[in-house]
Amino acid sequence: MFLDIHTHLDLYEGKMMDLALGEIERNRIFSVSNSMDFISYRKNCDLAKKCKYTLPIFGIHPWNAHLYADKLDSLEEYIEESLMIGEIGLDYHFVKDTHQQIAQRRVFEFFLNEAKRLNKIVILHTKGAEDDVLRMLRHYNIERAIIHWYSGPIEKFFDYLREGYVFTIGFMVLYSDFIRVMARKLPVNQLLTETDNPGGLQWYSDRAGMPILVKDIVGEIARIRNENKEEIENNIWDNFMQILTYDERNVIMSCMKNPR
Numbered sequence: 291m292f293l294d295i296h297t298h299l300d301l302y303e304g305k306m307m308d309l310a311l312g313e314i315e316r317n318r319i320f321s322v323s324n325s326m327d328f329i330s331y332r333k334n335c336d337l338a339k340k341c342k343y344t345l346p347i348f349g350i351h352p353w354n355a356h357l358y359a360d361k362l363d364s365l366e367e368y369i370e371e372s373l374m375i376g377e378i379g380l381d382y383h384f385v386k387d388t389h390q391q392i393a394q395r396r397v398f399e400f401f402l403n404e405a406k407r408l409n410k411i412v413i414l415h416t417k418g419a420e421d422d423v424l425r426m427l428r429h430y431n432i433e434r435a436i437i438h439w440y441s442g443p444i445e446k447f448f449d450y451l452r453e454g455y456v457f458t459i460g461f462m463v464l465y466s467d468f469i470r471v472m473a474r475k476l477p478v479n480q481l482l483t484e485t486d487n488p489g490g491l492q493w494y495s496d497r498a499g500m501p502i503l504v505k506d507i508v509g510e511i512a513r514i515r516n517e518n519k520e521e522i523e524n525n526i527w528d529n530f531m532q533i534l535t536y537d538e539r540n541v542i543m544s545c546m547k548n549p550r
């Protein structure tokens with residue numbers, strides 16, 4: 291079983307959507323579809339009814355945080371029903387406006403507080419804000435965080451690791467020496483895979499990423515770590531199961547058996 295812990299299935303359009311869902315089913319790629327806002331979450335929930343290997347999760351992306359900073363109460367019921375929280379976090383790299391950054395911190399802190407209260411996993415965007423994200427995770431005493439597409443300072447990467455947080459390796463492992471170093475240094479139990487489809491690869495190469503990309507990512511991690519692909523695939527699945535509580539694991543197992 292392959293794992294794509296950070297994808298955005300709602301962002302596929304038209305025919306591409308059917309192709310993507312077909313690839314997920316045929317290749318058994320369990321796909322956690324992260325949301326950018328309410329609308330994106332609703333779409334992800336509808337998609338999950340069509341494909342048993344997808345899990346829709348709720349989050350407000352830092353790029354959209356300023357639209358929700360004054361409506362935090364309206365987020366609560368969605369946070370409660372979502373098995374994990376994502377995509378949330380901070381972004382000071384692409385968002386330079388200080389008012390928006392203030393709004394990002396307000397929304398992010400609200401989510402962290404809720405994640406702690408409800409004991410939920412958070413999937414995090416940390417671009418250019420690695421210090422603040424780590425400081426807030428410590429402040430809210432968050433134990434289960436997945437750091438998506440990390441690209442910050444290498445020393446900070448080790449600080450996150452020491453807190454026991456888990457990292458994703460995505461398609462940039464095929465192109466970036468920095469990500470290859472991360473893929474080599476990650477302790478075997480703190481490693482997950484993601485694609486950030488469809489936009490990630492599109493941003494890099496102008497073609498939409500498809501779910502099958504996760505197989506190339508696993509292949510490259512195996513090459514870098516000098517292990518075989520099946521071993522890496524199984525390790526990653528085991529890591530995913532390990533990070534889940536008993537009840538969360540049951541939810542995932544039952545959605546794979548009984549499509550909603």
Ligand SMILES: [Zn+2]
Binds near residue numbers: 296298324377486
């Ligand atoms: Zn994303």
